Amino acid sequence: ETGVTQTPRHLVMGMTNKKSLKCEQHLGHNAMYWYKQSAKKPLELMFVYNFKEQTENNSVPSRFSPECPNSSHLFLHLHTLQPEDSALYLCASSHPGTGRLWGETQYFGPGTRLLVL
Amino acid sequence: DAKTTQPPSMDCAEGRAANLPCNHSTISGNEYVYWYRQIHSQGPQYIIHGLKNNETNEMASLIITEDRKSSTLILPHATLRDTAVYYCIVLPGGSSNTGKLIFGQGTTLQVKP
Numbered sequence: 001e002t003g004v005t006q007t008p009r010h011l012v013m014g015m016t017n018k019k020s021l022k023c024e025q026h027l028g029h030n031a032m033y034w035y036k037q038s039a040k041k042p043l044e045l046m047f048v049y050n051f052k053e054q055t056e057n058n059s060v061p062s063r064f065s066p067e068c069p070n071s072s073h074l075f076l077h078l079h080t081l082q083p084e085d086s087a088l089y090l091c092a093s094s095h096p097g098t099g100r101l102w103g104e105t106q107y108f109g110p111g112t113r114l115l116v117l
Numbered sequence: 118d119a120k121t122t123q124p125p126s127m128d129c130a131e132g133r134a135a136n137l138p139c140n141h142s143t144i145s146g147n148e149y150v151y152w153y154r155q156i157h158s159q160g161p162q163y164i165i166h167g168l169k170n171n172e173t174n175e176m177a178s179l180i181i182t183e184d185r186k187s188s189t190l191i192l193p194h195a196t197l198r199d200t201a202v203y204y205c206i207v208l209p210g211g212s213s214n215t216g217k218l219i220f221g222q223g224t225t226l227q228v229k230p
Contacts, residue, residue: 002160033218043161043220056217090160092218106218108160 003027004109006091012115015081021112023074023091032074033106034066035090043090049074081116088113121205126225129199135192137224139205142186148209150181152190154201155223161204164190195228202226 004025013019023032034046048056049068063085065077074091092106122140129135141150151166165172165179167188172179178191192199204223 002162004160042222043155043218045217045219048217088158092160105163105166106161108162111158111160113158 002107006109018079021076025093029093030071031094033092037088123224129195135195137190151206153204156201200228
């Protein structure tokens with residue numbers, strides 16, 4: 001257990017559905033991240049939030065919409081996805097820019113495995 | 118951020134030391150070397166990081182060459198549970214660090230009985 005939980009763990013959705021992924025951290029961190037891992041590809045950073053403000057959007061299509069209502073929770077809202085969006089979606093958290101290192105150590109959740117039909 | 122190069126795969130016998138190399142020849146003075154690993158279908162796990170001195174924790178040791186152009190992660194007594202993809206990542210420190218972890222392909226370590 002890393003202190004970062006993600007729900008659901010598995011999700012199957014059609015291309016016209018709307019769904020949301022949830023991430024929660026109990027580590028007192030103020031930075032949270034969404035990553036995508038497609039089959040046989042490296043992890044790709046999608047979004048970064050620092051103290052609830054989005055500080056990074058890595059050219060992610062608008063069909064992915066993040067939300068960070070507070071420092072402990074992060075959502076990824078999904079709508080009109082494509083089959084190629086099927087992947088493992090990982091959430092992570094870390095301490096923000098204090099001291100020497102920004103985002104020094106990121107703690108990852110177990111991920112949500114998404115299948116888009 | 119500096120780019121890293123790792124061998125795509127390695128084998129190690131159970132109980133032996135696993136030595137995973139990483140080249141980062143373009144590393145700059147304020148960049149740290151981080152190691153994470155990802156066991157199949159799980160989220161990545163932080164292992165260790167260092168700047169220029171060798172580091173050791175309960176999981177592993179990190180040896181960084183004097184010119185800082187390469188490093189080696191050492192798992193002193195590999196077990197079957199250490200089978201995973203190991204990622205070497207270089208990150209700047211201080212205000213230059215935006216928290217972005219750039220994962221490459223990593224090294225797939227297979228620990229064999």
